[in-house]
Amino acid sequence: xxIQFTLNGKAQSVDVDPKMPLLWVLRDTLNLTGxxxxxxxxxxxACTVHIDGKAARSCVTPVSEVARKKVTTIEGLSxxxxxxxxxxxxxxxxxxxxxxxxxxxxxxxxxxxxxxxxTDAEVDDAMSGNICRCGTxxxxxxxxxxxxxxxxxxxxxxxxPETKAKKPGETAAMAPDEPATVGTDAGGAE
Amino acid sequence: MSSATMKVDRxxxxxxxxxxxxxxxxxxxxxxxxxxxxxxxxxxxxxxxIRIGTDDTVTLVIDKSEMGQGVVTSLSMLxxxxxxxxxxxxxxxxxxxxxxxxxPVFGIQGTGGSTSVRGMWTPLRKAGAQAREMLxxxxxxxxxxxxxxxxxxxxxxIHTQTKERLSYGSLAEAAGKLPVPSDIKLKExxxxxxxxxxxxxxxxxxxTCGRAEFGIDVRQPGMLHAVVARCPVIGGKVASFNAxxxxxxxxxxxxxxxxxxxxxxxxxxxxxxxGRDALEIKWEEGQNASLTSAAIGKMLEEGASKPGGAVAxxxxxxxxxFASAAKKIEAVYQAPFLAxxxxxxxxxxxxxxxxxxxxxxxxxxxxxxxxxxAKISGLKPEQVNIRTxxxxxxxxxxxxxxxxxxxxxxxxxxxxxxxxxxxxEDDIQHDFYRPASYSRFEAGLDAEGWPVAWSNRIACxxxxxxxxxxxxxxxxxxSSVEGAADLPYAIPNILVDYQLTETEIPVGFWRSVGNSQNxxxxxxxxxxxxxxxxKDPYEFRxxxxxxxxxxxxxxxxxxxxxxxxxxxxxxxxxxxxxxxxFGSYVAEVAEVSVDMKSGEVRMHRVFCAVxxxxxxxxxxxxxxxxxxxxxGLTAALKGAITINKGRVEEGNFDDYQMLRMTEMPKIEVxxxxxxxxxxxxxxxxxxxxxxxxxxxxxxxxxKRIRRLPIRSEDLV
Numbered sequence: 034x035x036i037q038f039t040l041n042g043k044a045q046s047v048d049v050d051p052k053m054p055l056l057w058v059l060r061d062t063l064n065l066t067g068x069x070x071x072x073x074x075x076x077x078x079a080c081t082v083h084i085d086g087k088a089a090r091s092c093v094t095p096v097s098e099v100a101r102k103k104v105t106t107i108e109g110l111s112x113x114x115x116x117x118x119x120x121x122x123x124x125x126x127x128x129x130x131x132x133x134x135x136x137x138x139x140x141x142x143x144x145x146x147x148x149x150x151x152t153d154a155e156v157d158d159a160m161s162g163n164i165c166r167c168g169t170x171x172x173x174x175x176x177x178x179x180x181x182x183x184x185x186x187x188x189x190x191x192x193x194p195e196t197k198a199k200k201p202g203e204t205a206a207m208a209p210d211e212p213a214t215v216g217t218d219a220g221g222a223e
Numbered sequence: 224m225s226s227a228t229m230k231v232d233r234x235x236x237x238x239x240x241x242x243x244x245x246x247x248x249x250x251x252x253x254x255x256x257x258x259x260x261x262x263x264x265x266x267x268x269x270x271x272x273i274r275i276g277t278d279d280t281v282t283l284v285i286d287k288s289e290m291g292q293g294v295v296t297s298l299s300m301l302x303x304x305x306x307x308x309x310x311x312x313x314x315x316x317x318x319x320x321x322x323x324x325x326x327p328v329f330g331i332q333g334t335g336g337s338t339s340v341r342g343m344w345t346p347l348r349k350a351g352a353q354a355r356e357m358l359x360x361x362x363x364x365x366x367x368x369x370x371x372x373x374x375x376x377x378x379x380x381i382h383t384q385t386k387e388r389l390s391y392g393s394l395a396e397a398a399g400k401l402p403v404p405s406d407i408k409l410k411e412x413x414x415x416x417x418x419x420x421x422x423x424x425x426x427x428x429x430x431t432c433g434r435a436e437f438g439i440d441v442r443q444p445g446m447l448h449a450v451v452a453r454c455p456v457i458g459g460k461v462a463s464f465n466a467x468x469x470x471x472x473x474x475x476x477x478x479x480x481x482x483x484x485x486x487x488x489x490x491x492x493x494x495x496x497x498g499r500d501a502l503e504i505k506w507e508e509g510q511n512a513s514l515t516s517a518a519i520g521k522m523l524e525e526g527a528s529k530p531g532g533a534v535a536x537x538x539x540x541x542x543x544x545f546a547s548a549a550k551k552i553e554a555v556y557q558a559p560f561l562a563x564x565x566x567x568x569x570x571x572x573x574x575x576x577x578x579x580x581x582x583x584x585x586x587x588x589x590x591x592x593x594x595x596x597a598k599i600s601g602l603k604p605e606q607v608n609i610r611t612x613x614x615x616x617x618x619x620x621x622x623x624x625x626x627x628x629x630x631x632x633x634x635x636x637x638x639x640x641x642x643x644x645x646x647x648e649d650d651i652q653h654d655f656y657r658p659a660s661y662s663r664f665e666a667g668l669d670a671e672g673w674p675v676a677w678s679n680r681i682a683c684x685x686x687x688x689x690x691x692x693x694x695x696x697x698x699x700x701x702s703s704v705e706g707a708a709d710l711p712y713a714i715p716n717i718l719v720d721y722q723l724t725e726t727e728i729p730v731g732f733w734r735s736v737g738n739s740q741n742x743x744x745x746x747x748x749x750x751x752x753x754x755x756x757x758k759d760p761y762e763f764r765x766x767x768x769x770x771x772x773x774x775x776x777x778x779x780x781x782x783x784x785x786x787x788x789x790x791x792x793x794x795x796x797x798x799x800x801x802x803x804x805f806g807s808y809v810a811e812v813a814e815v816s817v818d819m820k821s822g823e824v825r826m827h828r829v830f831c832a833v834x835x836x837x838x839x840x841x842x843x844x845x846x847x848x849x850x851x852x853x854x855g856l857t858a859a860l861k862g863a864i865t866i867n868k869g870r871v872e873e874g875n876f877d878d879y880q881m882l883r884m885t886e887m888p889k890i891e892v893x894x895x896x897x898x899x900x901x902x903x904x905x906x907x908x909x910x911x912x913x914x915x916x917x918x919x920x921x922x923x924x925x926k927r928i929r930r931l932p933i934r935s936e937d938l939v
Contacts, residue, residue, distance in 0.1 A: 050473055053493050061448060061491035066440035067433020069615070070492075071566055072647045076876035079566060107433035114432055122431045126423050126842055129850055130291030131430030132437060132566040132615025160884040164876060166566045166616050167291045168853025170887040172846070 038099045040065075041109025051097035056080045058096045059106060067107040067135050071164070078163030081136035081143075082106050088143035090162075107135035110142060118142045121180035129167035137163045141177050150181050267395035269357055269403050270350045271323040272302055279378060279392035281308045283315050286324035287343070288334040288587050289426065290565075290617030291850065292905040293843035296425045297340055298347060300839055304417045305351035305410055308391065309378035315425060320589040320609035332590035335622050335732060337805035337903020340839055344901055352407040354398075361397035362389045412837070412898065421842045426613070438585030438612045439644060441572040446640040447476060448492040449633050450499050453484040453653055454506045456869035457514070457728060461485060462507040469498040478502065479636040483625065486633045492644050511727050511869035519726045519866060520557070523661035526682030526724035527555075533699035535681075535708035536719040544676025544716030548667025552755050554748055556664070557930040558740035560864040561657035561733055562871075562879060567615020568650040571630035574640035579606040581640075582631065585614040587621040595624045599631045618854070619732030622690075623655055648874040655731025656864055658684045658703070661724075662744040667716075672756025674767070676716040679707055679748075681741070682724040686731055698723050702732075706741030706802060706910055711774045712749065712767035728866065734854055735906040738804040742910030743859075743917065743931060746800035750918040751927065760918060761787050761799050773834050774801050776895055777810040780832035784893050785812035795827055798918030800911040805903030807835040808895075811852065813915035814888075817923045822935025824860065824920060826888035829912065834895035835902040844904055845892040851908025852890055857882040859913035862932050 035048045040063070047058055054073075059065045059082070068091055071079030075090035082091045083105040084098075110116045114123065118141045121127075128134045137160065144151055144159040151159065156177050165173070265282070267275040274282040283302050287294040295315050303310060318324045318332075325331055327346065328338040355375045362380035363370040366387070373380050378391045412419075429435040454460060464485050466478030474494030478487050487498035545551060572583040573596065580600045586592050589609045597604040614621055626643065634641040645653075660683035667676035685700035694701070699721055701708075708719045733739060753763035761782050768775040778801045785797060794816045801810040814827040831848045838844060861880040865872045873879035917928040926938055 049491075050494075053491070057491055057493035060440075061493070064442050065433075066436075066442065069437075069566075070439065070568065070644070072876050074647075074875055074877070077566070077647075077881075110432075114428055119431045123423070123427045126427055126846070128291075128424065128427050128430035129293070129846060130289075130566065130614060130616045131426065131435050132613075134430050135433050138431060157885045157887075162883075164566065164881045164883060166564060166618075166854070166881060168850040168882070168887075169846070170853065170882075170884045171849055171890055173884070174887075 036096055036100050038101060039103040041105055047096065049096060052095050054092050055082070055094045055096050055099055055104070056091040059091065065106055065108055069132055069135055071133065071136070076164075077133070077136075078140060079133050079136040081139040081163065083139060083143055086143070086146060088140050107139060110138065116142060117180040117183040118145065118177070120183060121176040125172050125176040125179060127169050127172045127176050129169055133163060133165045137165065137173055141173070141180065144177070145181055145184060149184055151177065267354070267357075267399040269354045269398070271318070271321075272347060272350045273306065273354045275354070275391050275395045275398075277392045277395050279312055279390055280314055281306070281312050281378065281391070283313055284318045285315050286318035286332065287326075287339040288611055288614050288617060288621070289317075290334070290587070290614035290621070292339070292847060293424060293840065294334070294339045296422060297839045297843055298343055299425060300417045300422055301340070301343060301347040302351040304415060305348045306355050307375035307377070310417065310422070312378055313425065317611040320593040320607070325590065333588040333622065334617070335587055335619060337807075337905045337907065340901050341806060341903060348409050349407060352409055353403060356404050356407055357398040357401050358391055358394050360401050361394040364397065365389065365394070419838050420840070422840050423842070435613050437567050437615045438572065438583060439567055439570045439615070439642075441583040441612060441642060443572065443574065443583075443640045446572065446642055447488045447490060447637065448495050449486045449488045449641050449643045450492065450495040450646065451481065451484045451486045451629055451643060451649070452499050452502050452504055453649065454508065455652070456506065456508040456512050457871070458511045459506050459508045459869070462505040464505065465503040468501040468503065472498040472501055477637045479633065481629060481632040481636065483629055486629070486636070486643070488633060488637050488641060496646065508869065514727060514869040515867055516865045519659060519728065522726055523557075523659060523682045523724055526722040527661045527663045527680050529722055532680055532720035532722040533697050534718070534720050535699060535701070535704040536710075536717055539716035541676045541678045541716045541718040545665070545667045547669070548675050549670040550668040550755065552664075552666045552668065552751060554664045554751055554927070554929060556662040556744040556747065558660045558743060559862065559931060560659045560728055560730075560866075561858055561862045562651045562654045562864050562873070563616070563618045563620035563733060564651060564879060564881065565614070565616030565618060565620055568647055569620070569626040569645040570643060571626040572640065572642035573627070573630035573634040575600045575631060575635040579608065580631065581608045581610060582627060583610045583612060584627055584630075585612050585621060586627065587614070587617050587619070588624070591624060592627045595627055596631045599628065600635060618734040619736070620654065622732055625653070647876065651864075651873055651875065651879050652871040654864075655729045657733035657739060658686065658730040659726070659728070660703070660740045662707070662741070664744070664748045666748070666752055668752060668756055672758060674712070674714045674752055677710065677714045677718070679719045679745070680722065681707055681719070682722040683740075684726050684728065684730045685723045686736070688723070690732075695723070702737045704737060704741065706738035706804060707745050709803070710745055711771040711803065712764070713770055714767070734851065735804060735909040738802060738906070738910040739855070739858070742800065742802045743913040746802065746911065746914030747917050747927070747929070750798070750914070750921065754921070764799070764801065768801075773808045774803060774810075777801060777808045777832040777834050780893055780895060781810035781812045781830050784832065784891060785814070785830040787812065796919045796923035798915045798920070798922055800914035800918060802907070802910045804907045804910055806900075807833060807902030807904065807907040809833045809848070809907045809911050811911040811915040813912065813919045815916060815919040815923060817920060817938055819924070819939065822938035824916070824933055824938070826856065826886060826916070829888050829890045829915070830893070831890060831908060832893045832895060833908065834897055835904050835907070836897050836899040837901050838894060839901060841894060844894055847904045848892040848908040849890045851906060852912045853882055853887070855909040855912035856888075856916065859916055859931055860886075860933055
């Protein structure tokens with residue numbers, strides 16, 4: 034029996050084994066390959082999509098669970114790279130190999146939808162399920178704060194940098210007296 | 224790939240790598256009719272890397288694999304610098320397998336050893352200058368003026384007197400008819416407007432919208448999906464199998480035996496996985512069925528106890544040095560096997576036809592892939608098209624042939640285009656691992672505490688004896704001792720020797736290769752000597768590096784930026800390490816704290832100083848240093864592949880863990896300005912981080928970490 038759901042804003046119907054994970058329905062049945070396979074056990078976050086607006090690991094989500102729900106994949110986040118997270122990712126030159134980035138971006142977008150101005154600790158928390166083997170974490174952190182800023186600023190106006198997003202390549206000195214819990218302390222980026 | 228692979232004789236190489244993979248070498252591979260060549264639609268294609276269309280589009284052919292290290296951007300920068308083209312008009316395509324794309328360092332097409340910029344600096348700049356001169360000549364002809372009155376800028380040729388401009392697109396056809404000049408002048412560094420500047424990645428947009436095509440994303444008409452059941456015991460084989468239940472799974476089309484196991488082919492990957500679970504296979508486990516990590520540890524320990532190893536470096540007389548020493552220090556260090564765990568698991572797609580074969584692969588080694596696929600399919604190498612996709616990480620793993628062999632074998636057996644996908648467990652349990660290694664040190668200090676003798680024996684399996692057997696001479700695999708034999712410190716008596724010790728575990732190139740473990744050994748032991756002589760570890764190194772100016776400069780820069788002499792907040796400690804690898808010099812200072820109750824190590828900041836010669840793209844250098852540090856840190860804090868009953872015990876990211884965002888230290892990267900030739904950048908950041916962290920742990924706890932990964936039980 035066909036399973037119906039909304040995929041990137043359009044009605045979608047698939048006739049597959051209802052136990053088949055959404056990931057493989059997207060990738061192999063629908064040839065929507067932006068969502069990646071990394072572990073198959075919800076350990077790495079490469080397969081992250083939004084189900085009814087919330088970040089979910091599609092590799093462990095049977096397709097039957099998304100019946101009548103709204104699924105958004107990286108391809109549906111925007112059609113023109115206009116989502117603030119995508120803009121910030123490009124501005125700060127985040128991707129390296131790029132394989133995990135669809136999942137990183139979907140997790141970041143879900144975080145910002147819920148918390149428009151996340152603290153470093155909230156960023157770390159929300160992103161800790163997404164592994165990047167290239168180690169792009171520092172730029173991801175900066176890019177999320179940058180996206181938050183863009184989101185808050187009206188278009189065409191360069192918003193006041195309340196959180197000082199560091200430009201990649203810039204090697205601003207770090208204060209030696211910053212709290213010992215670097216990376217999880219609340220506060221601005223960098 | 225290791226720096227030691229360089230200048231390997233081509234025939235030796237073929238004997239090794241290709242024979243290992245395919246049994247027999249047919250002959251050197253021949254060029255495909257490359258899509259990169261001139262065609263009616265592309266009027267101007269003066270060489271293998273540049274195509275300019277009448278619409279002004281500049282298409283650059285990237286002949287190195289993009290695995291995150293930024294070659295799409297950096298190689299384009301090298302071409303664009305002398306081509307004087309508009310950066311915004313650049314498009315890139317990946318090169319097919321063809322002779323003109325052979326890596327000048329290896330003599331065969333492939334990416335590794337941090338060689339891309341180093342090897343391509345001159346050829347690509349010349350290619351750009353060649354094209355520029357032809358466009359200028361075409362414009363001069365059109366204007367009927369001397370070439371000296373024309374110059375190129377932003378994809379235009381400009382008449383310097385009349386200020387008239389002709390676009391590259393409008394000149395493409397005429398330029399395409401001109402002879403290719405041989406005497407060309409490259410720009411002087413002071414004229415650079417691209418090289419050395421912060422250029423954003425050309426592939427960033429494709430990688431933020433899901434459009435970048437990785438190997439696993441290849442979709443072809445009629446393509447089926449396969450997974451392979453492989454013997455869990457390393458070296459084991461299929462004895463017999465029954466696929467009746469597998470074939471009953473919805474979507475499963477075929478089950479075929481191939482050289483690595485039993486492949487299940489289905490109309491989607493998940494069905495293929497279900498089918499694989501339903502296979503009934505009897506394995507012939509072979510000679511490794513009782514192999515354990517403990518037994519391997521013993522082999523290595525025995526290897527390191529045997530005298531008479533292959534001498535990697537001998538200076539002075541260590542015995543005389545020890546005899547004169549006031550104090551003798553000894554230590555033993557160990558490093559485990561490590562998996563690569565690229566985020567994109569191994570995969571490959573292939574279609575074998577009667578008249579040719581297409582291979583779509585996230586590969587680091589197109590040259591060998593072509594020969595491998597030809598051998599299996601019985602086709603000629605020129606009938607094999609290797610189509611390189613983006614690589615979701617490489618780290619040396621994708622220099623191997625196993626994933627290509629499987630795809631070609633399955634496609635041939637099933638008679639359809641097939642994509643083979645490895646699960647994460649397949650990927651971690653059937654890797655070619657970073658070798659486990661055992662390192663025994665003895666050093667003698669004089670009455671003032673300065674080292675007078677350094678003896679180091681290393682036992683570990685050899686990567687090169689499988690990959691480039693000709694490079695292993697008199698039992699010495701240079702990749703096993705890199706980062707150890709090239710100890711930069713001024714010590715009058717040095718002996719470094721090597722006992723090649725095979726363990727039955729397949730080993731391969733892993734980001735920074737031998738440096739990855741040897742830097743940990745040597746830079747921690749140097750720290751031990753500093754402590755034994757009561758000297759500051761930074762000052763101790765400084766004094767011994769007076770004749771190694773590039774090591775010294777990065778060491779001093781990292782220490783200065785870290786504020787080596789300034790107090791840290793309570794509970795935080797620093798460690799330092801320095802190493803040169805792949806033509807670059809890197810020093811790192813790590814700031815850590817250790818919870819003395821739990822033994823938990825917490826990373827705070829890392830200060831990295833790098834001298835990689837002339838910089839191409841500072842943004843990429845920063846990114847690669849961060850990346851290499853995270854890679855080395857992950858291994859130092861978490862990485863170990865262990866063996867029980869001949870099987871790899873780890874399988875996924877729950878038991879083979881990766882560093883996550885919550886554990887990410889802040890990393891500062893500082894680049895030493897240099898006009899020396901460019902060094903590598905993908906790997907040299909990895910080796911110093913493990914010793915920098917372990918030396919910081921010693922500063923914090925007084926405890927020496929002499930085996931990786933760092934274990935909390937070693938600290939409480």
